[in-house]
Amino acid sequence: MYMKKVIIIIVASVFITSTLSGQIKDSIQKFPDFQTRELQGLRQLWNKTENSAGMGFSNVNTGSLTSINKYFSNGDHHRVQEGSANNGLTFSTERYDKFSEKVYVRGSFAFNMNTEEDRGWSDVVNTYNSNPYIYGSSVRGNYESQNFDLNLKVFSVRENGFNYGFTIDYHVADISRQRDPRSRTYVLDYSIIPSITYSIDNHNYVGINLNYRFDKEKMPGLTTVQTDPNLKYYTFSGLENAIGRIGGYRAFSRQFIGDNVGGSLQYNFKKSNINWLISLGMDAGWQETLGDKKQTPGSFNSFDYKFLSNLLIYKNSYLHNFLLNVNVKDAGADEHRQNLISTRDTLTGITTENWVTIYTYKNRFVSLTSDVTLKWDIYSLQKNNDSYNWRVGVNAGYSSFSNIYYLPKSEYSAGRVIAGISGSYVITANKQRKLLFEGSFNSGISTGAKLNLASQTEIAENILMPDFEFHKQNTAEVLGSVKYTFPLQTIKNARLSGYVRLYGGNLFAGAANWSNFGFAVGILTL
Amino acid sequence: MKRILIILASISLIAIGCTREEPMQVRNMKIEFELPSNFKPGIKYANKEVVFSSPYKTYIFTTDNNGILTIPEIIPDEYTINTSWEISGSEYKSIITTNELIEDKATVLLRATLSNYQVFTQKDIKMALDMLVMRSLLISKVYFSGTKDNANRNYIVDSFVEIFNNSDEIVYADGKYLALAESMSPAAYLAKDNPEYIYTRQICRFPGNGTTYPILPGKSIVIAARGARDHRTSASTSVNLADADFEVKDLDGTGNPDVKALPVISSSTSIKFFNLITGAPNAVFIFETDEDIMQWPEYFAPGRTSGERFRRVPISTVLDGVECLKNNAGTGPDVNLKRFQDIIDAGFAFINASAGYVNESIERKISGVVDGRIVLKDSNNSTQDFVIVSGPVPRNYDNPLLLN
Numbered sequence: 001m002y003m004k005k006v007i008i009i010i011v012a013s014v015f016i017t018s019t020l021s022g023q024i025k026d027s028i029q030k031f032p033d034f035q036t037r038e039l040q041g042l043r044q045l046w047n048k049t050e051n052s053a054g055m056g057f058s059n060v061n062t063g064s065l066t067s068i069n070k071y072f073s074n075g076d077h078h079r080v081q082e083g084s085a086n087n088g089l090t091f092s093t094e095r096y097d098k099f100s101e102k103v104y105v106r107g108s109f110a111f112n113m114n115t116e117e118d119r120g121w122s123d124v125v126n127t128y129n130s131n132p133y134i135y136g137s138s139v140r141g142n143y144e145s146q147n148f149d150l151n152l153k154v155f156s157v158r159e160n161g162f163n164y165g166f167t168i169d170y171h172v173a174d175i176s177r178q179r180d181p182r183s184r185t186y187v188l189d190y191s192i193i194p195s196i197t198y199s200i201d202n203h204n205y206v207g208i209n210l211n212y213r214f215d216k217e218k219m220p221g222l223t224t225v226q227t228d229p230n231l232k233y234y235t236f237s238g239l240e241n242a243i244g245r246i247g248g249y250r251a252f253s254r255q256f257i258g259d260n261v262g263g264s265l266q267y268n269f270k271k272s273n274i275n276w277l278i279s280l281g282m283d284a285g286w287q288e289t290l291g292d293k294k295q296t297p298g299s300f301n302s303f304d305y306k307f308l309s310n311l312l313i314y315k316n317s318y319l320h321n322f323l324l325n326v327n328v329k330d331a332g333a334d335e336h337r338q339n340l341i342s343t344r345d346t347l348t349g350i351t352t353e354n355w356v357t358i359y360t361y362k363n364r365f366v367s368l369t370s371d372v373t374l375k376w377d378i379y380s381l382q383k384n385n386d387s388y389n390w391r392v393g394v395n396a397g398y399s400s401f402s403n404i405y406y407l408p409k410s411e412y413s414a415g416r417v418i419a420g421i422s423g424s425y426v427i428t429a430n431k432q433r434k435l436l437f438e439g440s441f442n443s444g445i446s447t448g449a450k451l452n453l454a455s456q457t458e459i460a461e462n463i464l465m466p467d468f469e470f471h472k473q474n475t476a477e478v479l480g481s482v483k484y485t486f487p488l489q490t491i492k493n494a495r496l497s498g499y500v501r502l503y504g505g506n507l508f509a510g511a512a513n514w515s516n517f518g519f520a521v522g523i524l525t526l
Numbered sequence: 527m528k529r530i531l532i533i534l535a536s537i538s539l540i541a542i543g544c545t546r547e548e549p550m551q552v553r554n555m556k557i558e559f560e561l562p563s564n565f566k567p568g569i570k571y572a573n574k575e576v577v578f579s580s581p582y583k584t585y586i587f588t589t590d591n592n593g594i595l596t597i598p599e600i601i602p603d604e605y606t607i608n609t610s611w612e613i614s615g616s617e618y619k620s621i622i623t624t625n626e627l628i629e630d631k632a633t634v635l636l637r638a639t640l641s642n643y644q645v646f647t648q649k650d651i652k653m654a655l656d657m658l659v660m661r662s663l664l665i666s667k668v669y670f671s672g673t674k675d676n677a678n679r680n681y682i683v684d685s686f687v688e689i690f691n692n693s694d695e696i697v698y699a700d701g702k703y704l705a706l707a708e709s710m711s712p713a714a715y716l717a718k719d720n721p722e723y724i725y726t727r728q729i730c731r732f733p734g735n736g737t738t739y740p741i742l743p744g745k746s747i748v749i750a751a752r753g754a755r756d757h758r759t760s761a762s763t764s765v766n767l768a769d770a771d772f773e774v775k776d777l778d779g780t781g782n783p784d785v786k787a788l789p790v791i792s793s794s795t796s797i798k799f800f801n802l803i804t805g806a807p808n809a810v811f812i813f814e815t816d817e818d819i820m821q822w823p824e825y826f827a828p829g830r831t832s833g834e835r836f837r838r839v840p841i842s843t844v845l846d847g848v849e850c851l852k853n854n855a856g857t858g859p860d861v862n863l864k865r866f867q868d869i870i871d872a873g874f875a876f877i878n879a880s881a882g883y884v885n886e887s888i889e890r891k892i893s894g895v896v897d898g899r900i901v902l903k904d905s906n907n908s909t910q911d912f913v914i915v916s917g918p919v920p921r922n923y924d925n926p927l928l929l930n
Binding site: 229243245341344408 | 828879883
């Protein structure tokens with residue numbers, strides 16, 4: 001783990017160094033503009049898909065955007081297995097560059113450190129609608145996490161009608177619980193995604209990408225500082241089904257190891273005033289849950305179906321962006337019944353033990369989630385089409401989940417419709433100094449929540465029933481931010497642009513709320 | 527284009543709909559219960575409760591008028607199947623074809639047990655009912671978890687065993703034996719490999735001339751395993767064993783001079799106290815025999831020619847036994863490590879803690895009160911007969927948990 005951190009810090013350093021050295025070489029007598037970069041990113045439709053080959057159709061200027069964001073959030077509107085506050089810092093950098101005349105790259109790196117306060121009942125990364133064989137302590141405590149994300153997209157220019165692309169995603173994380181029983185979880189997650197596009201003519205393009213993802217979450221063991229003899233540790237198997245054992249954290253270890261394969265097909269229609277990209281894809285994943293001596297409470301599998309429609313229309317001096325995103329995840333877990341078998345060598349007296357699966361309950365836990373988001377943003381462009389005066393948008397969405405545990409059947413489901421408006425407005429713009437206000441309002445209306453449990457357990461009482469009340473709440477969320485951008489000239493002739501952003505908001509849910517605020521600073525280089 | 531989208535959407539929906547099959551219950555399983563051959567032909571095991579228990583679920587079914595149990599639905603799992611029919615000696619004699627010397631007021635138990643029976647598919651089985659005349663002495667409490675002393679250190683010297691007279695007559699402890707099965711790790715002699723014998727780590731013999739140590743009906747005797755004193759002075763949550771009936775020690779050993787010695791007469795180690803393990807396993811039993819047990823053979827663990835030797839006790843001599851398994855962290859008790867055959871204990875007991883020091887005992891539940899006399903539950907299955915009690919008190923049967 002330490003070695004991985006070193007590698008990532010080196011990579012981050014290379015990013016920043018290349019940013020500044022590239023800045024000196026490529027510098028022209030103009031300050032980079034944040035809105036220009038934002039609009040170029042918006043026109044870069046293929047960046048929202050997994051197909052990096054298509055990014056060659058609409059490039060973003062060489063340059064780097066580097067930010068540091070400090071944030072705080074807290075409140076009482078949260079699920080039981082989540083903390084009541086977050087306090088964190090994110091460093092991120094993203095660069096578009098030209099590797100050669102034919103090959104371009106986009107790289108990004110992000111580091112996040114976060115303290116989640118007063119969390120309980122889950123020591124894993126993915127608590128919901130995922131592998132049900134999670135574990136945790138009912139004693140609430142603070143969790144400190146560090147996340148490193150590295151992404152590299154390489155894409156070529158068109159040659160004989162073809163563009164080629166390749167994406168590497170690399171994520172590592174380290175999450176440690178700061179209270180007895182103390183867990184420490186390590187996460188490794190990487191993907192490789194080759195892709196290709198073909199230009200049918202000057203208006204029609206098709207693309208395909210394949211992907212392979214490996215993910216591993218490992219908790220080698222727990223430690224305790226205190227010697228509270230009544231400390232329990234819980235292992236879950238889906239909904240209200242869990243076992244809590246006094247001292248159950250002793251000698252407990254577990255890891256999730258998953259493989260995912262999938263692919264997507266894309267179609268892009270492009271004319272002078274219209275650019276429409278659709279992408280349809282599917283991923284299939286299999287995840288093993290492993291303990292000591294071949295112990296495995298079960299396995300998990302999932303099928304993700306993804307649809308994206310991203311449409312840009314230029315009309316008069318307005319840019320319309322219609323974005324439709326649909327994700328459906330159909331997941332299930334096969335539960336194993338196992339016996340510990342001891343085999344004794346009568347000659348040496350040595351006994352070996354291992355767990356043997358005697359029965360598998362196919363799909364004992366199933367989870368179906370769906371997320372649909374629809375956005376329509378209008379940008380009022382300036383004459384150069386590289387920046388805008390204001391933006392206004394409306395959005396709507398629907399999200400739902402359904403978890404079922406069979407034998408005996410328990411069910412938990414909930415749905416929510418979301419509708420909102422958002423906008424941004426340039427309050428002042430003077431000699432490349434801009435003051436921008438952004439705001440949004442979102443309402444969430446529960447379309448119903450259902451909780452039918454076969455048994456009333458400690459888990460039902462302490463987790464599912466409070467969560468059920470959470471999902472029944474209607475919500476209203478207000479967010480606002482002020483962003484000031486300004487030119488900088490610090491190193492030789494290098495011209496940079498900087499920004500400072502203050503933001504905050506609150507989500508109202510009956511008598512409960514969840515508020516967040518923070519500030520960010522960043523620089524944009526050519 | 528529209529057509530392509532419709533086709534792709536249809537394929538996706540079909541794929542979603544087809545990927546998941548629900549796990550099914552086992553349906554229409556039948557069990558036919560066979561009474562002993564000396565029962566009159568018209569007698570059936572009718573309208574009797576049959577308990578299916580697994581760590582996750584317990585079912586109670588009832589047989590039909592023909593003594594056949596039909597289970598409409600049951601979750602596939604490994605179950606211990608248990609059923610029993612308790613009748614008086616006079617009733618027993620009225621339904622058999624043979625003459626047997628059984629007192630009218632004796633209690634006869636007909637029972638059938640299948641341990642860890644895998645019910646994963648539909649199958650029809652037969653279970654034969656065994657008969658036994660219920661014996662009087664039962665192990666009613668076993669306390670081995672230890673606790674924390676007043677300085678929050680581990681305190682493990684307060685363990686005890688309690689033996690209860692469940693009959694309506696005086697029973698004498700004289701000459702009976704209290705024993706502990708071997709508890710090697712890994713296990714040396716498992717029940718599944720040794721159906722006729724128990725391999726002991728320690729055996730204690732109650733002194734007396736036959737009528738010295740009476741146990742009154744509905745009363746019990748307490749055996750301090752390591753020290754017969756008031757442990758509450760050292761550990762406030764502990765127990766008072768100063769008035770124990772016996773203390774396991776040599777006849778000339780130190781300890782509480784006011785408490786009778788219960789010497790260890792056979793041991794695989796040189797330990798002089800009754801060596802209950804703090805976090806289990808502890809398979810405790812009482813037995814009775816006229817034979818000289820010191821003539822019974824001792825054996826090394828399989829594959830070994832040195833080390834501890836375990837004296838072998840025939841299961842036919844056993845009066846009662848309780849299997850206390852270790853509650854493994856993360857996985858719970860491992861039923862495969864049982865030292866007791868089903869005829870002695872068809873189930874197992876355990877404490878909540880995996881390592882001990884939690885001041886928990888396992889205690890036998892109360893079945894009822896007859897003429898003011900407490901009658902404890904004895905279905906020969908400690909999973910059903912025992913309950914975990916926090917803060918044990920010797921000779922106390924007022925705890926509401928015992929009524930569950």
